Amino acid sequence: MGKVNEELHRLLTRQLRKLSLSPDQPPEPASWQELLSRIDQAYHDADQDRYTLERSLTLSSEEMQALYQRQKSSYETRLHAIVGALHDLLFLNDEDGLYLEVLTARNDLLYRPAEEIKGKTIHDIFPPEMAEQFLSTIHKALQSQTLQVIEYNLNIPSGSDWFEARIMPTELMVNGKQTVICLVRDISELRRSREALKHMATHDPLTGQANRKLFEERLDQALSRATRTGHAGTVMFLDLDRFKIINDSLGHAVGDELLKQVTGRLKEVCRTEDTIARLGGDEFALLIEDIDSKADAEHIADKILQRFSAPFFVQGHDLDITASIGITLFPLHGNDGSELIRQADATMYSAKNAGRNCYRLFNHAISQRDQAAFGLERQLRRAIVNEELFLEYQPQFRLSDGQLTGLEALVRWRSPGRGLIPPGEFIPIAETSGLIDEIGLWVFHSACEQAAAWDKEELEYCRLAINISRRQLMHNHLGHSLAEVLAATGARASRLECEITESAVIEEASVASHNLLAMSQLGLQLAIDDFGTGHASLANLKRFPLNRLKIDRTFVNDVGRDPDDEAIIRATVYLAHGLGLEVIAEGVENEIQKGFLRETGCDEIQGYLCGRPMPVEQATALLRKD
Structure with a gap:
């Protein structure tokens, strides 16, 4: 009530001031009516202001509520849109x-x-x-x-x-x-995609069985279990006898189907928990745990040979296929997976040497026979680290005018204890141990560095041939590895030639085709080395991006003595030229061989008659002279 009185007092005071009247004296009669009129208007205006304010507040509250609802609806719509898109x-x-x-x-x-x-x-x-x-x-x-x-x-x-x-x-x-x-x-x-990729990385695509990588992993696990439980196990290496003859004569489709049927018969003998692996080509490995004795392992091998005694029926062909099996036992013969694999592999070759279609159990006589090889392998591993390997270069010449056309890079090993070790002694060890992968890449890198150095000196060498091993050719990443070396060394791919053995190209056709195409796309020239020894036909080879064939020295050796070898050389040169391929013969050691090769139209020759492998300094001097 007090607030209302104060407001009325202020309102009355304002109106008296407007009429110049005193708040202490009553107004004149003439002014009284005007005063009342003004007071009434003032109250009316005050009421109108109060109504306007209240209405404004009401509208603002409603608008704010509506705005909040619109924003909330928009937020929820955006949130659901985001969640729906995810x-x-x-x-x-x-x-x-x-x-x-x-x-x-x-x-x-x-x-x-x-x-x-x-x-x-x-x-x-x-x-x-x-x-x-x-x-x-x-x-x-x-x-x-x-x-x-x-x-x-x-x-x-x-x-x-x-x-x-x-x-x-x-x-x-x-x-x-x-x-x-x-x-x-x-x-x-x-x-599911991860599992599929994992399966592809650890299984053989043809048979669906474990590959070498998975086999080695499972063997390591089996050795750990055997150490804990005291149970024995066996590793078996199995190689089909004369498979290559069937594969070459009847074709790869028949060979592939035969390998699938071989896998089926192995699965009939083995238990579900045993591991069957295809290591490549016609080589299989078996890992069998929880056996009680050597007799158990021999019994399993006997059952495999018995299952193989029945012919295989493949695409209308009755095929009699036998197998040679090498057996090693753990922990009897060791607890190192790599060692057991090498033992089984060596013992399998012992079975082949014994007449095939049999098995052999690893024994210390075999161990002593291979001891020198294993010792050489250990020395070779140290040689790689200690940089005991080096390259020599053997020149190649055009037959028509004697012009130097290229050189072949050849790896050599000089041991501090034994001196110069022949390639024929350490290269097979490198291949069986897997060291050839590291050595092969080192050779390619070193040869590329030398080629780049000759390019910098502006020496004309036409091309530098470098050998690519069978194991290297089996790696899907080979093209990428070679590309990295070319980029690192600055070597010109067009001046380099990769030599691949005939057997590697034919027996590993699917991977070889991929890698040869990748190498060709890098600008590298490609040559088939040792042509004539792998039972391949030019019809098979024409699907690969090749530049050159190299006739193997075994045919050149008997020129002048064996008409059959001479006929093979003539046919090879004729057919190769028909396919647009150049031909080079290796192992030329006398004028009779040289004259015959010139007569047949062979393009180039390489051998002791023209020039022996030489150190880099001598090769560089030859290029400068030429």
């Missing part, structure tokens, strides 16, 4: 696993409907073990304040079974509890 499940959980929010456009991926999940805990929704895994991960995310990721298997009605959950802590507190965002994605297809 194709993921989005959950907000508190630290106890309570589901506070469930957002997704993929209701088909939910284990239960969204309305049944919200307000429930993880333990209400999932099996106990899975619920504990989730809750533990939530706690870990909150404690570390970092993203945590888990993968889990869950069968849902739509058929998806593998999911990835990415759990992230938030700063939001709900009912005094910390919260996390859980983003869940269906990774079922991704898991």
Whole structure:
């Protein structure tokens, strides 16, 4: 009431001032009517102002409420659009696993409907073990304040079974509890793709059995189990007898089908838990655990030979195929996987030497026979590290005018203890041990460095030939490795020629084709080395991007003595030229051989008659002179 009186007093005072009247004296009669009129208008204006203010406040509140609803609707629309675009499940959980929010456009991926999940805990929704895994991960995310990721298997009605959950802590507190965002994605297809890639990396594509990599891994695991349990096991190497004759005469399709049937018969003998591996070509390895004696291993080998005694029927052909088997036992013959593999491999060759179609058990007589080879392998490993390997270069000449056309880089080994070790002694060891991969890449790198040095000196050498081993050719990444060397050394690919043996190209045709194409695309020239020794036809070779054939020295040796070898050389030169390939003969040691090769139209020759392998200094001097 006091506030109203004060307001009325202020209003009356303002009107008296406007009429110049005193608040202490009553107005004149003439002014009284005007005073009352002004006071009435003032009250009316005050009421109107109050109404306008109240109406304005009411409208502002309604507009703000409408604006809030529009913004909320827009936010929710954008949020649902984002969640829908993600194709993921989005959950907000508190630290106890309570589901506070469930957002997704993929209701088909939910284990239960969204309305049944919200307000429930993880333990209400999932099996106990899975619920504990989730809750533990939530706690870990909150404690570390970092993203945590888990993968889990869950069968849902739509058929998806593998999911990835990415759990992230938030700063939001709900009912005094910390919260996390859980983003869940269906990774079922991704898991299947991973498994497919893993299978491809560890299995032979033709037979579906383990490859060498997986076999070695399983052997290491088996050796660890044998050490713990005291149980014995066996490694067997199996090689088909005369498989190459069938493969070359009847074709690769028949050969491939035969290998599949061989795998089938091995599976009939072996248990499910045993490992059958195809190591390449017609070589197989078996890993069999938990045997009691040597007799058990020999019994298994006998069963394999018996199964192979029946003919294989392949694409209309009855094929009689036998096998040679080498057997080694663990822990009797050792606990090192690589050593056991070498023992079984050596023993398999002992079986072949014994007449084929049999097995041999590793013994110390074989061990003593191979001891020198194993010792040489250890020395060769040290030689690589100690840089005892070096290159020599043998010149090649054009027959028509005697012009130097190129050089071949040849690896040599000078041992501090033994002096110069012949390539024929250490190259086979390098190939069987796998060291040829490292040596081959070193040879290519060293030859490229030398070629770049000659280019810098502007010496004309036409081309530099470099040998690529069979094992190198089997690696899918060969082209990439060679490209890296070319880039690192600055060597010109067009001046380099890679020599590949005929047998490697034919027997590893699928991988060889891929690598030869990659090498050709790098600009490298390609030559078939030792042509005539691998039973390949020019018809088979014409599908590869080749530049040159190299006639093997075994045919050149008997020129002037063996008409058959001379006929083979004439036919090879004629057919090669018909396919646009140049021909070079190696091992030329006398004028009779040289004259015959010139007469047949052979393009180039290489051998002791023209020039022996020489150190780099002598080769450089030859180029400068030429």
